[in-house]
Amino acid sequence: MLPFENASCFQAGIGISANIFLLLFRIFTSLLDHKRRPADMITCHLAFVHIMMLFTLLFLMSPDLFESLNLQNDLKCKTFIYLSRVTRGLSICTTCLLSLFQAITISPSTSQLSRLKRKFTNSMVRIFFIFWSLSLSFSSNLIFYIVAVSNETQSSLLNFSKYCSLSPTSTIMTLVFFTLTMSRDVSFGGVMLLSSAYMVTLLIRHQRQAQHLHSTSLFPRLSPEKKATQTILLLVSFFVIMYWVDLILSSYSTLLWEYGPVILGVQSLVTNVYPTVSPLVLISSDKRIKNIFQQRL
Structure with a gap:
């Protein structure tokens, strides 16, 4: 289990650092510009x-960090797994909102x-x-069913860490919260995919118009809106892939009522991928950050 712990901690460290940088940069930029940009607000929230997501996973995967908190194990388990x-x-909902807002931004007037856009x-x-x-409501059942592992071996428990x-849990409660969670994920995922398909359609249409108007140009330049759209499409595609991999691993473990060390380690790495990669993608595509570094150099 140690290699997975080290890999998860390293991955979480990169993700936390990148997200903190992105959050602070967008906050300071908004304060300096004296403008409330919805895209920056959504990015800051994400x-x-x-x-928060990476910190909770970091504490769950690192025994040293988990034990360093002077609280009862039962309370720590309920808090971290619930969070x-x-x-x-929240990551699903906010990514969906970012995709939908970008589709609204590039839509014809x-x-x-x-x-x-103004209502948003x-x-x-x-x-x-x-x-x-x-999100707080749909996960509230975990507060009652998450427990700390005791010294005695209990085959009826499903180990999370x-x-x-x-x-x-009771069958009825499991079905109720599973239905609620899946309804939320399917709804927001559907909106995400629809908005992405709409953006792809607009990009193809704009590309054809650009080729028709600038047929003599071999390297037509992309507008900032198109670059931002391509970035959001990349994030959405990456999110959907990681979500389905995580869902398959979770379903497999829940059906068998067994979380082996390997599956637990792999799932932790998969869960960490999107929150680690998304800020790096947003930072690398932010023209304001590029301009600052070019001025410094």
Whole structure:
């Protein structure tokens, strides 16, 4: 298990550092510009959620960090695993919102979507409140069923980590919360895919128009909106792949009621991939960050 622990800690360290940099940069940029950009607000929220997500996974995967907290193991298990599920749901919701807002941003001014941009800007705080309410509610059952691993071997428990386990739950409660969680994931995932398909359609249309208008240009330049759209599409594609891999591993372990050390380590790495890679992609595609580094050099 030690190689997986080291890999997870290294991965989480990179992700936390990148998300903190992205969060602080977007906050300072917004304060200096005296403008409230919805895209920056969504990105800041996503970075904050990923920082929480990586910290919870870091404590769950590192025995030294877990034991360093002077609290009861049962309380620590309930807190960290509950937060890991809550932040996972928030990551889905916020990525969906980022994709939807980008689709609205690049939509033609004559379309119905473009009229929603102002409403999005004015309702951003309320949207975040709804996301938090949904995520906190849909994972609330874990507070009652997560327990600390005792010294006695209990085959009825499903181990989540070295210290934390899930006790058997009633069939009705399991079905209720599974249905709620899957409904949320399918709904937001569907909106994410629809908005991505819409953006791809617009990009193809714009590309054809550009080729027709600038047929003599061998290297047509991409507009900032198109670059941002391509970045969001990359994030969405990466998120969907990692989500399905994580879902398959979780379903396999839950059905067999067994989390082996290898599966637990692999799932931790898979879960960490998106919150680690997403800030790096957003940082590398941010023109403002590139300009600052070019001026310094």
